[in-house]
Amino acid sequence: MIADHGFLITRVGIGYDSHRFAPPGPLILGGVSIPSDVRLHGHSDGDAIAHAVTDAILGAAGAGDIGEMFSDKDPANKGKNSIEMLAAAVARVRDKGWRVQQVDVTVVTEQPKIAPHREAMCERLGSTLRIDTGAISIKGKTNEGMGWIGRGEGLACIAVATIVSANA
Numbered sequence: 001m002i003a004d005h006g007f008l009i010t011r012v013g014i015g016y017d018s019h020r021f022a023p024p025g026p027l028i029l030g031g032v033s034i035p036s037d038v039r040l041h042g043h044s045d046g047d048a049i050a051h052a053v054t055d056a057i058l059g060a061a062g063a064g065d066i067g068e069m070f071s072d073k074d075p076a077n078k079g080k081n082s083i084e085m086l087a088a089a090v091a092r093v094r095d096k097g098w099r100v101q102q103v104d105v106t107v108v109t110e111q112p113k114i115a116p117h118r119e120a121m122c123e124r125l126g127s128t129l130r131i132d133t134g135a136i137s138i139k140g141k142t143n144e145g146m147g148w149i150g151r152g153e154g155l156a157c158i159a160v161a162t163i164v165s166a167n168a
């Protein structure tokens, strides 16, 4: 239980993730399948937005991290749907007495463009996190052609989440 003494308690967590591009597509990001020649390579479906948000909410609750919840050594997690992983993290956070309040995500990539998919991503994340789509922000940034992101080798995501004591 959270000793909140009747006050609303808010906590903040941060999550980071990156994945390499590899053929074939489609590319799964924010729970949305985007037509592409490449996918995000990973043990799971490689959904870097879902992974960064998962780590942000787990971090806010001090409830571990995605690698500990879903080992990449475990064959059961091969090709796993990352939205299911996020849902499991939401349940773990809720069991600790918290609910997710708000999420802000930045995706750093040259391709694909995020804006055309933002609304669908927000709806997918919102239903998983059980919050309004208005409480979710997903922003795309290029890396101005610099470094491994600029060369189109992969993409990176940063997520910040706030959680509040569920009984408030």
Ligand SMILES: [Zn+2]
Pocket (backbone or CB within 6 Å): 017, 018, 019, 042, 046, 047, 048, 051
């Ligand atoms: Zn990942």
